[in-house]
Amino acid sequence: MDLDDDSPPTDAAAALRLIQDQRSATARRLDPDARLLYWPWGVAWLVGFGLFFLRFSPGDRALVDLPSWLPLTVLFVLLAAAGTIQAVVSVRAYGQVTGDSARRGKWYGYAWALGSVSIYAGLGRISEHLPHDLAALLWSATAVGLTGALHMAGGAVWLDRDLFRLGVWISLINLVGAFAGPGWHPLIVAVAGGGGMLVAGAIARRRQRQRQQP
Template sequence: MDHDDDLPPTDAAAALRLIEDERSATARQIDPDARLLYWPWGIAWLVGFGLFFLRFPPGEEELLRLPGWLPLTVLFALLLAAAAVQAVASVRAYGQVSGESARRGRWYGCAWALGPVSVYAGLGQVSEHLPHDLAALLWSATAVGLTGALHMAGGAIWLDRDLFRLGVWISVLNLVGVFAGPGWHALVVSVAGGGGMLVAGAVARRQQRQRQQP
C-alpha cells in the first residue's frame, strides 16, 4: 500500500503551501462573513431612520403620509432582525473557539445586550416629559451614540482599525445630526450611517477574501 500521501512534505515550498492552505481553511471556517455583521444594521438604519425623516421631517408638514407608529415599529423590527442575523453568524463562526478570544467575544456580546437595555430604560422615564420631536431626537441620538461607542470598543479589543473607524464615523455623524436638530438627525443617520455600514461591510468582505485566499 502506498503511504506517500500521508508523509509530511519534504520540499520547503510544498510545506509553506500546506501551511497557507490550512491557514486559509481555518480563516474561512471561523471568520464570519462581514456582510452579515454590517449589512443588516446598515439596511435597518437606512430604511428605519429614512421612514422617520419622511414621517417627521423638519417643519410641520410630513413628506410621506404614514401612521405615526409605523417608523418606530419598522425600525425596531429591523434592528431585532439585524441582531438575530449577527448573533447566528457569530455563534456559527466562534462556537468552537475557546480561550481568551472566546471570553472577549462573550463579554463584548454582553455589552451589546445589556448596554442598550439599561440606557433605554432610563430614556423611557425621561422622554415622556419632552415634546415629541425632542423625545425622538433623544432616543435616536442616544441609540446611535451608544452604537458608535460600542463599535470603537470592539475595534480597540480586537485591534480592528476598520471597526474602530466605523465607530468614529458613526459618533461624528451623530454629533452632526444632533446639532442639525430634529428631523435632520434621522436623515443624516439614514444616509450617512446606514450607507456607511453598507460600504464598510463591502470593504471588510473584500479584505476577508484576500486573507482567505491560499
C-alpha cells in the same frame, strides 16, 4: 510507485503550500463573511431611519403620509432581524473558540445588552415630559451615540481598525445630526450611518478575501 494522497510532502515548497492552504481554510471557517455582520445593520438604519425622516421631517411635517407607528415598528423589526443574523453567524464561526477571545466576545455582548437596557430605561422616564420631536431626537441620538461608542470599544479590544473607524464615523454623524435638530437627524443617520455600514462591510469583505488567499 504510487504515492498515497495523505502522505506528508517531502518537498519544502510543497510543505509550505500545504501550511498556507490550511491557514487559509481555517481563516475562512473562523472569520465570518463581514457583509453578514455589517450589511443587515446598514439596511436596518437606511430603511428604518429613512422612514422616520419621511414621516417626521423637519418642522414635524410628513413628506409621505405614513401611519405614525410604522417607522418605529419597521426599525425595531429590522434591528431584531439584524441582531439575529449576527448572533447566528457569530455562533457558527466562534462557537468552538475558547480562551480569551471567546471571553472578550461574551463580555462585549453583555456590554451591548446591559448598556442598551439601562440607557433606554432612563430615556423612558425622561422622554414622556418632552415634546414629540425632541423626545424622538433624544431616543435616536442616544441610541446612535451608544452604538458609535461600543463600536470604538470593540475596535480597541480586538485592534480592529475598520470597526474603530466605523465607530468614529457613527459618533461624528450623530453629533452633526443632533446639532441639525429634529427631522434632520434621522436623514443623516439613514444616509451617512446606514450607508457607512454598507460601505464598511464591503471594505471589510475585500480585506477578508485578501487575508484568506493562500
